[in-house]
Amino acid sequence: MVAVDLASPYYLHPSDHPGMTICPVVLKGDNFQEWEKSIRNAFRAKRKLSFLDGMVPKPDDDAKEIEDWWSVNSMLVAWVLQSIEPSLRSTITYYETVQELWDDLQQRFSIGNGPRIHQLRSDLTRCVQRGQNVATYYGHLKKIWDELSTYVKARGCNCGHCTCNWMADLSKEREDERLHQFLMGLDDDLYGTLRSNILAQDPLPPLNRAYALVVQEERHKTMTKSRDTRNQGMAFAMRDASSRRHDKPTCVNCGHSGHVASSCFKIIGYPEWWNNGRGNDKGIEKGKGGKSTSAIGRGKGVANAAQNANIPTGSNVIGSTNTAPLTSQDRTALIPALNDDQWNVVLNMFKNITQRNSSNEHLTGPHFEDGDWGR
Known part of the structure; x- marks a missing residue:
């Protein structure tokens, strides 16, 4: 078995083939300097840089290493062409030796x-x-x-006798x-x-x-x-x-936030739903036009007041089975100081509240303006 000399310039690794890409930089025409540096580095790693420089000349046709030289040369030509952009590769003249191809590329793409x-x-x-x-x-x-x-090449000492460490x-x-x-x-x-x-x-x-x-x-x-x-x-x-x-706006009348004076309950009167039925503890507030509005028209508070009152037996109050009409004495016992028209308004309000309680709805009732109490 013949020993293989790995240091020989004619040695090719079994993995080497003509379609292999040996450098990451592709020649595009305007990057010749970068490509040249990359291709030289790759050839040096393969121990084939001497073929580019002509230091391994072509042997005589009858020399025994002529076949090895042609094998390596053809491989290098394929590697160089493989590292050139396809659109540019078609414009390059074909050369059999890698040295001729290399010189042609330098003359063509190496600018001043x-x-x-x-x-x-x-x-x-x-x-x-x-x-x-x-x-x-x-x-x-x-x-x-x-x-x-x-x-721009770095300057160096050519004499070899400098001791000033200027490099x-x-x-x-x-x-x-x-x-x-x-x-x-x-x-x-x-x-x-x-x-x-x-x-x-x-x-x-x-x-x-x-x-x-x-x-x-x-x-x-x-x-x-x-x-x-x-x-x-x-x-x-x-x-x-x-x-x-x-x-949030602030009321100039009562000083609370969330509403303005035009909608202040102390001016326009309290609605029936006010204070969740506990509005009867507000006492008598001033309503629109300076008239007094009692806590009667505040939803649940009125109903609770009526239920807690001492109602005479047999009176026609909401929830009572007796349909006999109320006498003036009965009305006075329930809520004093109401005339007949005001009492009818209160009875209608009680009916609405009772009907809504029976349907499990939230207690809400009609809103009565101050002038309604006198009609």
Whole structure:
């Protein structure tokens, strides 16, 4: 059995196939730099980046590894084409080798860095929070920073003899610049105080630490806002209930709430249903036009007064089986100081009350104005 060299550039894993997607970024035409970085990273993980750079040239036709080379090359060509948008893939010239295909894509889609760098820096200055959550806002910034780093290469020492540690200082300077950009884009009304506290630190904290502090502040404000919303809802409900209570009118005659002077019983007279039949303890009240209205016309109170009175035997009172007419002496014994017309009104009222009691209805009776007593 022949041993398989896993480190060989010609090695292909059994799971590798031409239709496999090896990078998450799809080439759409205007994102070549992002796509190139992603495809290079995927090829490096597969140990096949040397095919793109031409470091593994095509062997001679009679070489024994020619078949392995063509197998790997064809697999890489399929992977590159699979990572291109279908509408754009049809416009790409077909090449047999992956190196020729790669060079053609670079010449076609790799535009000058100057315009793109200017566009990215413009996007960076306009990138502010504007009510977004902190994670979304930071994600937009991070995407611009990452693409910008592909165009602007970090400077490094070529001589290898520097001892001033300037590379670390340069890296810290770039991180501080990003920290300022992140803090400047935050909403002033929410994170103004926190931003001042972070900038007051010397040295400035790392960008990741500042991001964690802002997220912590966001969560605290979210909880506080939720609690305030509940409290405001309860306060509004209490104010609404209080306003409904205070909205009731107040009578200028008697001083009670719930009615006005034009409907005050002390002015217009008490109805029969007043005080649930106990209206007879009100005494005599002034009615409309200054006439006196006694407690007789207050529903149950009158009936109770009549039932508790000492009624002579044989009188024609409601509920009595004797139909003999009442004499003047009997009427005087029941309720004094009533003339014949007023007594007839009282008898009619008793009949109505008795009929409604027999049908188990709530005791209500006709309302008598002050002038009715004299008719």
